[in-house]
Amino acid sequence: MQELSGKQGQILEFLRTFIEDKDYPPSIRDIQDGCGISSTSVVDYNLRKLEEKNYIRRDREVSRGIEILGSRGRRPRIVEVPVLGSIAAGQPIPVPTSERWGNDAEDSVAVTEDMIRGRQNVFALRVKGTSMIDDLIDDGDIVFLEPARSANDGDKVAVWLKDRGEVTLKRIYHEGARVRLQPANSTMQPIYTTADNVEVQGRFISSFRPAD
Amino acid sequence: MQELSGKQGQILEFLRTFIEDKDYPPSIRDIQDGCGISSTSVVDYNLRKLEEKNYIRRDREVSRGIEILGSRGRRPRIVEVPVLGSIAAGQPIPVPTSERWGNDAEDSVAVTEDMIRGRQNVFALRVKGTSMIDDLIDDGDIVFLEPARSANDGDKVAVWLKDRGEVTLKRIYHEGARVRLQPANSTMQPIYTTADNVEVQGRFISSFRPAD
DNA sequence: AAGCCTTCCGAACGGATGTTCGCGCAAACT
DNA sequence: AGTTTGCGCGAACATCCGTTCGGAAGGCTT
Incomplete structure (x- = not known):
C-alpha cells in the first residue's frame, strides 16, 4: 500500500x-x-x-x-443479539422458539459476527449472581448461546438440573447411565447426575464481561 | 411503527x-x-x-x-482494537505508546463501541495459560485494556509484579505503604505487596471469551 | 533546453437522477 | 351517483454529477 x-x-x-x-x-x-x-x-x-x-x-x-x-x-457484519433475560440459579432459561424470537427480548446487544462465529438464532443472557463462578463466569457477564436440546460430549452447554432447580453452564459428558458436568475451572469438582435429571437449554458460544 | x-x-x-x-x-x-x-x-x-x-x-x-x-x-460504531500480543505469566505487557500504536499489532479485533465504552487507545491482549484463573479469566480469553500507569482504589488493573516476574489482573487498593491486590473471585485470597513492587500496565475495560 | 510526469485549473458535455404534473383505476365513503 | 383516497403510470423538466479536454505550473531526467 x-x-x-x-x-x-x-x-x-x-x-x-x-x-x-x-x-x-x-x-x-x-x-x-x-x-x-x-x-x-x-x-x-x-x-x-x-x-x-x-x-x-x-x-x-x-x-x-x-x-x-x-x-x-470494510465493516464487519453486525448482528443484533436479543438479550432474553437474566440467568440465575433457580430459574430455567426460556429457550427461544423461532416464532417468539425477537418479541420478548427485553434488550439487545450488537456484536460483530465473528463473536458468535456466524451462528444462527443466537441469544444472550445476563448472568445474575455468582453461582457459575466455577465456570469462570461472573455476576454481570453476558453469555451468548445458540438454541440446543441435546449436546455432544465435551460441549459447553447451559443445563437445567431438575433436582437442584438450577441452571448452570458446564461441559457435558455422557458416561453410560450417568452424566458428568465438568466445570471450566479445573480446580473444581465435576457434578455427577443421571441423564433424566439434566435438560439441555442451549449451547455456549461465547461470553463477554462488560466494564463495571 | x-x-x-x-x-x-x-x-x-x-x-x-x-x-x-x-x-x-x-x-x-x-x-x-x-x-x-x-x-x-x-x-x-x-x-x-x-x-x-x-x-x-x-x-x-x-x-x-x-x-x-x-x-x-442504524449501525453501531465499530472500532478496530489492535491485539498487541499475548499476556502470560512471566512476561510484561508492552504498553502501547501513541506512536507505536497500530504498528506492532499482530492482529486486530473489531468490536462495537459500547463494548469498550467509547474509550480511547484501547488495546487487547490474548490470554495464554491459566495463571489468571482466580480472576475469572481463562486461557484463550481476550482482555481489553486502556493504557494507564496509575490507578485508583478499586480499579481493575493489569499489574506487573516485579518480584514474581508476572503480570496479573486484579483490583488494586492502596493501604498505606503496601498494596492489596484483590482477585475478582471472592473465594480467593488477596495478594499483599509493597507499592514499589507493582507497576500498573493498563486499566481493565472488558473481556471476551470466544468459542472453542 | 527539451521532454516527461505529476498535479491542478476552468469549462463544457452528456448522461444520471430526483421531482413534478396530469391522468387512470379501483375501493371506500357520503 | 358523486366524491374522496390510495396507488400506479408515463412523460417531461431541471438539476445533479461523473467525465473529458485544453492548458498551465512545477519538478525531474536526459
Whole structure:
C-alpha cells in the first residue's frame, strides 16, 4: 500500500467522516466543497489515484459510487443479539422458539459476527449472581448461546438440573447411565447426575464481561 | 411503527441488500429496475410513505440520499482494537505508546463501541495459560485494556509484579505503604505487596471469551 | 533546453437522477 | 351517483454529477 499525498489523505479522511455522518458517499462536488478544492477534475484525478493505490473502489458512471476499502472501510457484519433475560440459579432459561424470537427480548446487544462465529438464532443472557463462578463466569457477564436440546460430549452447554432447580453452564459428558458436568475451572469438582435429571437449554458460544 | 404494504416491504428489502452489497444506496431508478416497478414516480411515492412511517430518512434533492433507520440500518460504531500480543505469566505487557500504536499489532479485533465504552487507545491482549484463573479469566480469553500507569482504589488493573516476574489482573487498593491486590473471585485470597513492587500496565475495560 | 510526469485549473458535455404534473383505476365513503 | 383516497403510470423538466479536454505550473531526467 503506497503512501498518499496530502490532498489524497484529506479526501480519504473526508470520505470517512462524510459516510459516517450521512450513511452514503459524497458526490465529487461534495468532496470539492468539503476539501476546498477548486475543480471537480482535481477531485476526479485524486480519486483515480486513490483507486490505483487501492484505498477505495469506484463504480464508474455511478453517482456517489465510492466504496472505502481496507480495514477502516470494510465493516464487519453486525448482528443484533436479543438479550432474553437474566440467568440465575433457580430459574430455567426460556429457550427461544423461532416464532417468539425477537418479541420478548427485553434488550439487545450488537456484536460483530465473528463473536458468535456466524451462528444462527443466537441469544444472550445476563448472568445474575455468582453461582457459575466455577465456570469462570461472573455476576454481570453476558453469555451468548445458540438454541440446543441435546449436546455432544465435551460441549459447553447451559443445563437445567431438575433436582437442584438450577441452571448452570458446564461441559457435558455422557458416561453410560450417568452424566458428568465438568466445570471450566479445573480446580473444581465435576457434578455427577443421571441423564433424566439434566435438560439441555442451549449451547455456549461465547461470553463477554462488560466494564463495571 | 405502522405496517407497510407489499411493495414498500419489497423496496425496503431491496434497499438493505443493495447497500449491503455495494456500500452505497441505490438511485430511484435502481430501485425501479430492482423491484420491477414501472415508473420512477411510484418509487418516489413509496419512498415518501416509507419516510412518513419512519423506516428511512431521505436527503431531498440529493442523489442516493437514502438512509435506513431502525436497528437494522442504524449501525453501531465499530472500532478496530489492535491485539498487541499475548499476556502470560512471566512476561510484561508492552504498553502501547501513541506512536507505536497500530504498528506492532499482530492482529486486530473489531468490536462495537459500547463494548469498550467509547474509550480511547484501547488495546487487547490474548490470554495464554491459566495463571489468571482466580480472576475469572481463562486461557484463550481476550482482555481489553486502556493504557494507564496509575490507578485508583478499586480499579481493575493489569499489574506487573516485579518480584514474581508476572503480570496479573486484579483490583488494586492502596493501604498505606503496601498494596492489596484483590482477585475478582471472592473465594480467593488477596495478594499483599509493597507499592514499589507493582507497576500498573493498563486499566481493565472488558473481556471476551470466544468459542472453542 | 527539451521532454516527461505529476498535479491542478476552468469549462463544457452528456448522461444520471430526483421531482413534478396530469391522468387512470379501483375501493371506500357520503 | 358523486366524491374522496390510495396507488400506479408515463412523460417531461431541471438539476445533479461523473467525465473529458485544453492548458498551465512545477519538478525531474536526459
